[in-house]
Amino acid sequence: MFERVLIANRGEIACRVIRTCRRLGIRTIAVYSEADADAQHVRLADEAFPIGGPRPADSYLRGAAILAVAKKAGAQAIHPGYGFLSENTGFARACSDAGIAFIGPRPESIEAMGSKAAAKALMERHGVPLVPGYHGDNQDGTFLAEQACATGFPLMIKAAAGGGGKGMRIVRKEAEFADALASAQREAQSSFGDARVILERYVEHPRHIEFQVFGDSQGRVIHLNERECSAQRRYQKVLEETPSPFLDEARRAAMGEAAVAAARAVNYVGAGTVEFIVAPTGEFFFMEMNTRLQVEHPVTELTLGLDLVEWQLRVAAGEPLPLAQEQIRAHGHAIEVRLYAEDPEQNFLPGSGRLLRLRLPEPSRHVRLDGGVIEGDTVTIFYDPMIAKLIVYDADRPRALLRLREALAACEIAGPKSNIAFLERLARHPCVIEGRIDTGYLDRHLDEFLVGDVAPPDRVLFAAATAALLHDECAAASRGLHGHDPHSPWARADAWRIGHAGRRVVALSLRDHRYEVDAHGHDGDYCLRHGENRCEVRGARHDGEILSARFDDESIRLPLRADASRVLLHDLDGQRYRLARAAAYAWSSEDAAVGNQLLAPMPGRIVLVKAAAGDHVEQGQELLVMEAMKMELALKAPRAGTIESVSANEGEFVEADAVLVRFSE
Known part of the structure; x- marks a missing residue:
């Protein structure tokens, strides 16, 4: 070793x-x-x-x-x-x-699978099933357009090199092909230094199922079962699990044999992944082989009780594989999601900044965390904005999904925005629970997984206000105990006044909207009012993690955390709310409209300028394309009008909030 x-x-x-x-x-x-x-x-x-x-x-x-x-x-x-x-x-x-x-594998194996086109040609020779399409060397645009028509629409354009969803576009009409090809080639060149693409027939409503393979220098190759990665957004995996809820034993065996055959075709040594597209009928096609360890490998480890990095080390040192194929026995179900610094409500715009608060569930035999940052660290603009991988395990899929929901509820990220609320909605969605999601479902139904600009229900505001009141009273009592006069009336936070009941205003904000709750009472018994709605709260107690109280005689227990700056709670339906504490005095938000300017949403590089001074544009028209944090962002006109000036050039790096385009008054 x-x-x-x-x-x-x-x-x-x-x-x-x-x-x-x-x-x-x-x-x-x-x-x-x-x-x-x-x-x-x-x-x-x-x-x-x-x-x-x-x-x-x-x-x-x-x-x-x-x-x-x-x-x-x-x-x-x-x-x-x-x-x-x-x-x-x-x-x-x-x-x-x-x-x-x-x-890792031998250079020759990487080379053979490094090009999707060459890999498909090799698989074709070894009888591994392929999706119809074109994977040749001729990259002339006119020729590719002809091949696209021959393949038929819809089709997929894919970068010949690399992976991770970069350089991939779905084209449904011939008229859309030229623009999609140019965009895919640009992204492929930027991500992999290779603009070559391949074309594939697009399989409608496919599932993405991959097999972990392992080979040693003695010539043995085995597979370590499958991982289903069908929950995807823009070709990026969002939730991975094993075993697949779609496969039966016969299909699993057939796909495992095909995966091993693919690895043997390149004399594979080390850890690799053979990825398949699976049609609703169960027919499967080779998609690509990743000649490395995958991000989602922990779900395989949890169900098999193995350490794949240890296997990598031992195989690279010349040792044989620790187990034979017949010794691979899976137990239970594992699911992985990735916590990202990104804003799902803004088209998953990647975020950056200091992690002011990072609370994650305690690791256990049911919960695993693989992270590279801790509270106080900074998510930079230069790399993938992943904060941590959350992996859960239990005896079966329903219990694993329950573990996932509980673990996500225990997460809190402050600083850059995060995708936690999105993942919580994903873990509760019927399509995921019933195991019938396909690779395009999230993109087709994204609104089902986003919160949107919806006002929180009164029961949420009343619960948050109750927790805020309890926190403030406890903090005031603590200050009084440590002050010179613990019995001083100034050490109380119940708004007591001579001759009438004290009134307090609890101000909360969510997505730039302000909500005020009037409160009378103290020590867990309150009369609350928001607008025309009232609520009597009795027996409220908060232990730091759970709020329990009777709201209009209905006893409710809610996961909730509160301090002087925020209240984080989960409603009865599991919906997450993170409300900021605001000052009780009058407050107004500034108009967020960009007016006559288009600003850079984050630091990045301008890769395409599609407008010039004097152009008349329509609202929503694409003006520039920006590359930031390993993805392309289309920057569109905020309103119709005439462009006065364009301040960005192709290839230029711009800072966040830089003025890129000005409109005439």
Whole structure:
């Protein structure tokens, strides 16, 4: 076994590899960019070395710099994690040439599967079922348009290199093909340095089911069962689980055999994933093979009781696979979701900033957390905005879904906006609960998973106000106990007045809307009013996590946390509300309209300018395309009018809130 391993990655995967290495007594060496000098993977590793600037191209994609660190630190092996250099043939070959083990497949295997086009040709020769389409070398636009017509619509354009949903577009009409092709090629070039694409017939309402495969240097290849990843948004996986609720044993066996055949076709060594599109009829087609460890590998580990990173290390060190195919036995059900700094209500706009509060559930045999940040860390604009992976496990799928809902309810993120409320709605949606979701369902029905600008019901406002009152009274009592006169009337927070009952105003805000609740009473007994609606609260108690009280004689128990700045609660239907505490005095919000300007929503690079001064545009017309946090954002006109000036050029990096376009008055 290796004694010193360098991890050529960052974030949660670097932290996860470090944990396994530490358990096995292997010293770890980390590398970091300027943006990651204080990152958790740097703090967890035994040693860490800088490798360049904050942009991936200036640091984590610099194979020569990483190899120089490996030699300097005496690393015997390099674990690439996923993303960055994990599927880079040149880097894998350079490691071999330097006498350093690459903890992954042979360069030839990466090369064979690194191009979707070449991989499909190889699978075709080995009898693995393929989706009809074009995967040749001719990339002429006119020729590709002809092939698209021959394949038929709807079809999928895919980047020939890479994965992760980058460079993918669905085209339903011939007239849309040229624009979709240009956009896919642009994104493919930006993400992978390779603008080549392939075309595939688009299978309507497909499921995405992948098989974990593993091979060793002795020639054995096995699979470790499937993971279903059909819950997707814009080709990005949102929820992954095993076993698939769709497969029966016969289909599972057939797909497992096809996955092993695909791995054998490239003499595969190490961990890999063979991905399939599965039609509603059960017919399945090879989609691609990822020659690395996948983000969602923890669900496989929990159901099999294995550590796949340990398997990677042992296989890379020349050891045989620890188990044979017939020894693989799965138990229970596991589900994974990813907590992101993003705003689902703003088209999942990636976020950045300091994590002012990060509360996650306690790890247990039912709950696993793989994260790369802690409270106080910063989510930067340079990398994927994932905060943590939340993985749950139980004896069967219904109980695992219940664990997921409970775990999500225990999460709280303050600072950048997050997708927690979106994931909670996902975990409660009938389509997910019944296991009948397909890869396009979220995009077709996204409004079913978003909260929208809906006012909270009065029962939520009354519960939040009750918790706020209890918090303020407790805080005032605590100040009184530690003051000079604990019996002073100024140490009370019940608004007591001579001759009449005290009145307090609890002001709460949600999505820039202000709500005022008038309150009389104290110590858990209150009369509350919001507008014309009233509520009598009796026997209210709050232990820091749960509020229990009688609201108009109905006893209710709600998960709830409160302090001087916010109230976080879950309503009886599981809906999450995070209300900010506001000052009780008069308040008004400024008009949020952008008026005569189009601003950059976040820092990023302008990749396309589609308008010029003097142009007359309609509301919603696309004016610029911006690349930020590994995704393209279409910036559209906020109103109809004439453009006075365009302040951004293609290739230019802009800061958040920079004025990009001005409109004439």
